[in-house]
Amino acid sequence: MLLQRIGNRGIRLGTLLDRAAARYPTNVLLLDHDLDIAPERGRSLTATDAADLVDDFGSRLWRAGTRPGDHVVIHKSNAFDITLLAIATVRIGAVPVLLSPHLDGETVAALLRRVDRPYLLTDEAKLTGSLPAEVFTLSRRVLLASGRHEHATALADLAGAPRVPALEMPPEQPTLVTHTSGTTGLPKLAVHTAFGLEARYRPQALAIALLRRREPVAFHVSFVHSRLFTALAIALLRGFPVAALVDADPERVAPFFARLRPAVLEAHPNTYMSWERLAADPRRPLSNVKFFSSTFDALHPRTVRALIGASHRRSAKFGQIYGQSEIGPCVARTYGRSRSPEADGRCVGIPFPGMTGVRVVSRDGRRPTAASPGHIEVSSDGRIRTYLGDPDRFAQQDSGGWWRMGDLGYRTRWGCLHVLDREVDEIPGFGSTLSVEDRLLGRLTELTELVILEAGEGRPVPVVCTRDDLPLDRVAWRRAVADLPWMAPPVQWRRADLPQTATTKVKRLELAHLIASGGHEDAARGAGA
Structure with a gap:
């Protein structure tokens, strides 16, 4: 290890x-x-x-x-x-x-x-x-x-x-x-194990190290996620006031943050997307945030820009940590006002020196590239011990101390890891669905969620949600997708109707099944599509 x-x-x-x-x-x-x-x-x-x-x-x-x-x-x-x-x-x-x-x-x-x-x-x-x-x-x-x-x-x-x-x-x-x-x-x-959680604690403590005073730390993280326990340990053992939120509704979060003035904020990526509107709130609820943190999935560049722009701190940063429940945080990078998240495409950063390792295993015998990504594997002492009641499934993903993440990507000559797709979500011949989603979210500010799915035969299907569930501007959509890979017409859903996990990830396979079986029709009508 x-x-x-x-x-x-x-x-x-x-x-x-x-x-x-x-x-x-x-x-x-x-x-x-x-x-x-x-x-x-x-x-x-x-x-x-x-x-x-x-x-x-x-x-x-x-x-x-x-x-x-x-x-x-x-x-x-x-x-x-x-x-x-x-x-x-x-x-x-x-x-x-x-x-x-x-x-x-x-x-x-x-x-x-x-x-x-x-x-x-x-x-x-x-x-x-x-x-x-x-x-x-x-x-x-x-x-x-x-x-x-x-x-x-x-x-x-x-x-x-x-x-x-x-x-x-x-x-x-x-x-x-x-x-x-x-x-x-x-x-x-x-x-x-306690050993594994301690190993995860060390790299995550970097966020608190950026603060010179004991300022408030706020979390909107699933109470059943292992991340919350290491986050609490980092903050409470150093005497930082802690706020734990159960409600992510921007209308209720805004007055809470306006009173609290958090200096460190952590939330799920989809929660951050819904909080983009806080950047324009006259109460300036995000003005004191020095460090935004997300340890669950890659963030969309539009979200990063909006939230950093809402902070009045001179050196506000957005820290993105790539990891998984089974392995903990393993790769990280930060963004600031002068470092655009679009500059490096789907780069999620580099491993923590001396703590984690990353390799990308080829699928075709050649060096993994953007055009031919490989399997991402990680090594860390933060890895879980097993799957309770299902040790055989655990053994399938364990490769001599390396843990297969289930994602596809590649590393640049400078060591930066690029994550292009989940293995199960790859659409042959389409390229990176995550990259296309990033570009569309940057072009259409009305979108609050977008997932591109392979739902049966034919072209990939984009599923969209809009702010306040207003009807999608189809003319603007056609302009936005003109230079992108060919897709079917978008299907609009209410965001509340999307099948989601405890950490607000969209269950893409379940959603694809609903789309393919026609189960989306009521949701589409309700969203004004």
Whole structure:
């Protein structure tokens, strides 16, 4: 492995808030919503408050029978207490398995089978709404974070449980399980160790290093994503005020940011796209941002330009990190006002020296190029240990310490990695769909989403969403695509109707199936197409 483990004790999630409170007891954690497990605490917690909540609910889980090494599947309504309950689970030596609140009930049931009779920590809304009755037979015991159910144990009834000291498990053992995006089928369960999370922590700490003062850090990141835990550790252990958002609606984000004035901002790429309109907001909600960060997918150049332009900081930067749930951050680059994201096409950067490695494996025996991209593979100590319940799938992607990312690309003579397409999304003879999408988004500012799909026989199909779901300007579209590869007429959808993952990625294969089967007609009519 590339990263030396000297001094790496693991990230120690279970005591994260204890250590943060010991260093900066009055540092604040701000929310845009109430916690389901403790609505009386309000939307502003000190590090001491948060540490006490974790201690309290860890002790309740212990009283419910949870013990070291047990798996606790957490699938509840969307709120930051998902993260707090996960930390509480680790604090008593158990392993949280985080499932997105957006997963449907049948998918949750399928993943419960992979975990093999875990504890299920959910809430009344999920049990009476989306979850099938079989979750009771698939689980050892069902616990409720909020609400009541005759066949489940409410954590509220375990209040006052004797406090249990924190248990620190060996750093090479599993400490957290998250699921993959599920863009190509049933999500896989990625098993993280404390060693692996610590390896991911180091390169990501660079964003905070750019700040000389302890200024607010804001996140709109899925509460079930491993990235949130390393991000919290970076900020809280250095005493930076943290804001965690559940709502990405620009109309509600704008006043929140106008009051908070965040200096570091992290969100999913599609969230950033929806926040482009904040650049023109008279309250200037992004004016104090010094560093924008995205660690999930390549960003469209239009989005980068708009957000950097909204900052009044002299040296505002946009950091793009290319990675994956299974491997963590592995390649990075930054943009500024003087460095256009269009200058290098689909370049996502270079590896972290001494921490990650990247290679591109040829598909035709020749050196990979833009015209003939190869398979992108990465090496890092941040790699997961296995897929829970599916070790054979893990072995298929592991190539002697190199992890196949499922993307196609090439490296320049200077070492810059260019990502052109997902392997499953490649359209033979079309070129890079991502590159064409970038160009169209730059030419048509009315677009808020664009994906180009191979949906059955014939030309590739562009699926578009527009600002406020207004009808697409077809004349402007024809001008914009005049010099691009031949495509079918665009199909317009409401953005809310697109099938998406927990990190707001469009599920391209599912969308392509809907388009090919004619399932897009109602969405197209509703969007004014």
